[in-house]
Amino acid sequence: MSYPQFCKPFLLTQIPSLRQNPHNWYLCEENYRAALATIVDAHHHLPFARHWGDGSASSSDGQFFRAGHKRAGASEVNAKYGCEPGLKIYSHLSDHFASFHSRVISATASEAPYVLDGLLLHGGSLAPRVHYADTGGATDHIFAFCHLLGYRFVPRLRDLADRRLATIEPSSSYKGLEPLIGRPIRTDAIAESWDDILRLSASIKAGSVAPSTMLKKLGAYKRQNRLDFALGEVGRIERTLFTIDWLERPLLRRACQAGLNKGEARHALAQATYAHRQGRFADRTLENQEHRASGLNLVIAAIAYWNTLYLERAATHLRRRGEIVEERLLAHVSPMGWSHVGLTGDYLWERPDAIGPDSYRPLNDPSSRLRPAA
Numbered sequence: 001m002s003y004p005q006f007c008k009p010f011l012l013t014q015i016p017s018l019r020q021n022p023h024n025w026y027l028c029e030e031n032y033r034a035a036l037a038t039i040v041d042a043h044h045h046l047p048f049a050r051h052w053g054d055g056s057a058s059s060s061d062g063q064f065f066r067a068g069h070k071r072a073g074a075s076e077v078n079a080k081y082g083c084e085p086g087l088k089i090y091s092h093l094s095d096h097f098a099s100f101h102s103r104v105i106s107a108t109a110s111e112a113p114y115v116l117d118g119l120l121l122h123g124g125s126l127a128p129r130v131h132y133a134d135t136g137g138a139t140d141h142i143f144a145f146c147h148l149l150g151y152r153f154v155p156r157l158r159d160l161a162d163r164r165l166a167t168i169e170p171s172s173s174y175k176g177l178e179p180l181i182g183r184p185i186r187t188d189a190i191a192e193s194w195d196d197i198l199r200l201s202a203s204i205k206a207g208s209v210a211p212s213t214m215l216k217k218l219g220a221y222k223r224q225n226r227l228d229f230a231l232g233e234v235g236r237i238e239r240t241l242f243t244i245d246w247l248e249r250p251l252l253r254r255a256c257q258a259g260l261n262k263g264e265a266r267h268a269l270a271q272a273t274y275a276h277r278q279g280r281f282a283d284r285t286l287e288n289q290e291h292r293a294s295g296l297n298l299v300i301a302a303i304a305y306w307n308t309l310y311l312e313r314a315a316t317h318l319r320r321r322g323e324i325v326e327e328r329l330l331a332h333v334s335p336m337g338w339s340h341v342g343l344t345g346d347y348l349w350e351r352p353d354a355i356g357p358d359s360y361r362p363l364n365d366p367s368s369r370l371r372p373a374a
Contacts, residue, residue, distance in 0.1 A: 027291055029290065029291075032295070033122075033123045033294075034123070035298055036101075036122075036123075036298050037123050039298070039302055039305050040094070040099075040100045040124050040301060041125050041126070043098040043304060043308060046305075046308050049096040049097075051327070051331045051333070052096050052097060052262075052331060053095030055095065055126070056095070056127075056129045057130040057131070058094045058130070058132070059092070059095075059131065059263045060092045060093070060114075060118055061090070061091065061263040061267070062089065062091075063088060063089050063267045064081050064087075065086050065087060065088070065089065065281050066084050066281070067281055085107070086107050087105070088104070088106070089102050089103070089104055089270070089296070089297075090102065090111055090114045090118075091266065093263050095259065097262060097266070097304045097336060098301060098305075099297050099300045099301045099304065100301070101118035101121070101297075102118075102293050103118070103290075104290050112139040112215070113211065113212035113216055113219075114137075114212050115153075116145055116149070117210060117212050119131060119149075120204065120205070121207065121210065128151070129150070129151060130151070130152045130255075131153055132256045133153070133154075133155045133156070133260075135155065135156065135158040140231075140235025140236050140238075141215055141232060143234075143235035143236075143239045143242065144231045144232070144234040144238060145201065145204070145211065148201040153242070154246075154252065154255070154256045155242075160243065160246070164180065164181055166185050166239070167185065167240070168184060168187060169184065171184075185236060186230075186233050189226065189229055189230045189233055193226055193230035197227065200214065200227070262334075265336040266300065269300055269303065269337075269338055270300055273299055274296050275344060307337060308335045310361075310363070311330075311335060313360065315330065340364070
């Protein structure tokens with residue numbers, strides 16, 4: 001498996017004999033982001049990727065990784081993942097299986113503030129309109145911002161039955177539905193802060209401020225901040241409309257589950273790929289952790305691109321041989337397999353390999369090995 005020149009920043013980290021200066025020249029988030037955007041854009045232009053979607057949907061989820069050592073008090077705050085310390089990588093995946101964004105967060109941090117970071121700050125040409133997430137990535141504020149920024153937010157809510165619907169009128173106006181309805185929407189608070197809501201949304205859309213930074217700041221002053229309360233009221237309206245659609249549209253539920261299943265396939269590949277130090281993060285600084293996560297995401301995107309490229313050649317090969325390859329079945333083939341990829345060892349080269357019509361590797365066709373020699 002050969003890698004293009006823009007993969008060099010990650011692979012330099014695997015070669016300890018190189019001097020520190022090239023390490024500093026190549027290893028930065030800008031290079032990682034540019035390399036990842038190049039792979040993702042090339043992936044989305046592959047014709048075979050259309051079997052998995054039209055590129056308009058994405059999903060996000062967090063994955064926990066163990067740390068290489070314990071620190072004072074680290075095991076006491078990680079109740080969800082056991083007594084061992086660690087961190088989470090919150091990643092975004094397109095419906096074409098292209099892993100286009102990742103972010104290191106604390107193992108105990110809320111995932112919701114980082115949903116919009118991947119959608120707005122990934123740096124590529126990808127422009128999803130529908131986004132799937134699980135319960136950890138869903139809050140009323142995310143519902144509000146997704147609506148204001150033009151995204152359709154479709155989370156799979158574990159506690160959907162415990163969440164009350166929001167209405168403008170009191171619950172007494174809806175006979176028979178009173179147990180399902182919470183307090184009325186404070187339309188006066190929305191009207192009072194509407195200009196500030198639009199101004200904040202425009203700043204986030206323009207990239208002037210990271211969405212996660214703003215959401216965490218708003219949440220820190222929840223009781224005193226009228227803007228935070230107004231955003232929550234807008235989000236309650238959007239969450240109510242989403243809940244009605246979720247209950248009435250089975251296709252929406254299936255699409256959300258399919259999108260999140262793609263994310264689980266990405267997590268399995270990440271766990272298999274990150275074999276360095278037995279799959280544990282031993283880096284102490286956030287900068288080195290971010291570099292490690294970006295390198296991991298870059299390799300995952302490269303494997304998905306490589307597999308997609310050869311899946312198309314395999315399907316064409318089978319058709320030329322006279323076998324029937326149904327289009328509807330190709331939608332269930334995933335490019336997240338890794339059994340044929342060498343995941344360990346050093347990758348060295350002097351210049352990138354030129355990819356041409358005759359430079360592809362031969363397909364691994366089991367039937368050709370069974371044929372008698374001519």
